[in-house]
Amino acid sequence: MCKRLTFAALFFGLLPMPGHIRGQEVVDRIVARVETEIILQSDVRQLSRYQAFLDGKPQSDSDILNRLIDQWIVRSEAGVARFPQPSDEDVTRSIERLKRSFSSPEEFQTRQKLSGVTDDEIRRFVRAQLYLSNYLDSRFRPSIQIDEKAIDEFYRSRVVPRAESRNQTPPTLENARDFIQEALVQQAINEQADRWLKESRTRVRVETMLDEKSK
Numbered sequence: 001m002c003k004r005l006t007f008a009a010l011f012f013g014l015l016p017m018p019g020h021i022r023g024q025e026v027v028d029r030i031v032a033r034v035e036t037e038i039i040l041q042s043d044v045r046q047l048s049r050y051q052a053f054l055d056g057k058p059q060s061d062s063d064i065l066n067r068l069i070d071q072w073i074v075r076s077e078a079g080v081a082r083f084p085q086p087s088d089e090d091v092t093r094s095i096e097r098l099k100r101s102f103s104s105p106e107e108f109q110t111r112q113k114l115s116g117v118t119d120d121e122i123r124r125f126v127r128a129q130l131y132l133s134n135y136l137d138s139r140f141r142p143s144i145q146i147d148e149k150a151i152d153e154f155y156r157s158r159v160v161p162r163a164e165s166r167n168q169t170p171p172t173l174e175n176a177r178d179f180i181q182e183a184l185v186q187q188a189i190n191e192q193a194d195r196w197l198k199e200s201r202t203r204v205r206v207e208t209m210l211d212e213k214s215k
Contacts, residue, residue: 032065033207034072043068050125053115061210071132073200074193078135086130094126140192146184154180 032039048064086094102108112122155173159180163170170176 029209031061031208031210032069033205033209034069035076035205037072039065039068039072046121047125049115049117050121053111053117053122056111065208065210069201069204069206070197071128073197073204074132074135075128077200078132081135083131083135083138086127086134091123091127091130094130095123098122098126136193137189140189140196141185144185144188144192146181146188150184151177151180154184 029041030038031041031044044061044064047068048058048061051064051067052058099105099108102111117125152173155176159176160170
């Protein structure tokens with residue numbers, strides 16, 4: 001979900017960056033304004049590299065920018081609520097879970113090398129994502145109720161077929177209940193968060209300035 005959100009408090013327009021290439025100045029560029037803050041092309045590029053590391057494929061600049069804007073909305077509300085940052089221990093545990101999501105340590109290292117993200121960047125992105133996801137969880141989880149019918153349907157339509165496709169004996173419904181319950185809660189949180197973000201977009205002043213070829 002953050003940040004990964006390095007909104008610079010700089011003047012509007014082209015922003016010179018240190019260094020020259022054969023006498024030509026290297027510049028950063030504003031690609032969006034959200035209320036009184038700005039998003040730079042470098043913000044889009046940084047998140048794009050991280051998403052390529054996670055997914056193994058690039059996303060369009062337009063999709064990345066929309067994600068940054070959504071993250072700004074969540075982070076802004078979380079800041080007003082003075083929601084606490086995750087601990088260093090929680091961040092480390094999340095990074096370990098991320099590593100286990102790859103098929104092997106070698107795949108993790110290969111994907112990291114190909115995308116060009118550093119260990120420090122991964123930690124920064126994971127911390128930001130954890131902060132935002134924790135906030136959304138705290139905001140929407142208390143109102144979510146999962147009924148027995150939904151649990152039974154998930155078991156029959158998802159758990160049993162998945163086990164059978166792997167030639168495994170499906171777990172009993174009772175043994176799978178906690179897993180199913182949490183999966184349905186997370187699904188409901190995502191759905192409520194999506195609706196909330198769409199509504200929030202109508203109340204936030206956003207101006208985008210991406211090139212047409214980047215959309």
